[in-house]
Amino acid sequence: MKPMAPAAPPQRHTPPDLLHQIGDTPLLELTRIAADLPAAVTLYAKAEHLNPGGSVKDRPALAMIQDGLRTGTFGAGQTLIDATSGNTGIAYAMIGAALGRPVTLALPANASDERKRILRAYGADLILTNPMDGTDGAQRRVKALVKAEPDRYFYPDQYSNDANWRAHYEGTGHEILDQTDGRITHFVAGLGTTGTFMGVTRRLKAFDDNIRCISMQPATSLHGLEGLKHMPTAMVPRIYDAALADDTLSSTTETAHAMTRRLAREEGLLVGPSAGANVATALRVARTLDAGCVVTVLCDTGTRYLSEAFWDDED
Ligand SMILES: Cc1ncc(COP(=O)(O)O)c(C=O)c1O
Known part of the structure; x- marks a missing residue:
């Protein structure tokens, strides 16, 4: 009789660590903000504020x-x-x-x-x-x-580091394709280091070159929108390639703030002003369509901006 094989050691379950909680964020449909759009047009936002550090970064x-x-x-x-x-x-x-x-x-x-x-x-x-x-x-x-x-x-230097946009190529962009079952028709994102726009756009275009990718910048140089750059007057990041965008739109600070308030009050999403600028611009794009799936990004949590006066403004 063959000796019994020794019992397999109990499977040790390794609990996921904090760093494994980065990415794989939900893609949320903005139903109230998009209420006046045609039925065949949907507006989604990648909830990057739900990363453990509170932002897309x-x-x-x-x-x-x-x-x-x-x-x-x-x-x-x-x-x-x-x-x-x-x-x-x-x-x-x-x-x-x-x-x-x-x-x-x-x-x-x-x-x-x-x-x-x-x-x-x-x-x-x-x-x-x-x-x-x-x-x-x-x-x-x-x-x-x-x-x-x-x-x-x-010294990582996020403005020149290719690992910046690649994180969005391999992560954010890949997840958006997955979460929309490849149905995305338009992507809208603001430019800071430009990593989000560059990486996601490259990933989407590799899947289907017809997906329209629209970059967004603040309308003026003194905009006060944390994380965003007004490219004509800013130091341009080395990783930025303006030719990748199908179109570039701008957002005023007032429009961004107004949408940031709406996101909190109408969708229950407490996010920062660059997210407001993204959603306002994505809504503008969505309004030009008869059918389509528009995706943008909620860059960071609104708790970082609570002392700013714009929350108290009336619409
Ligand atoms: C709040 C916020 N919004 C938008 C951005 C822009 O993202 P990216 O640097 O990927 O262009 C950043 C970047 O720092 C940010 O912090």
């Missing part, structure tokens, strides 16, 4: 960090450094904490207290730069520190 931050770890540019003992008080900074700080890796962020000293407190809560070290020099001053400080001690730092 969790995806590229994780992708750039993983790319750095894989290629060795983010070596053991090195500190991640960048100049951002925005969502990318929050994502770096959160992911750095989860991986046990130090994060240093340079930002103008007049960045909101709330932002500084979130970054410090995740354990990031902050370098506060002269408010008169704006975010450019913070960027110059980071570049000087990296130049002085290149071995000490990992």
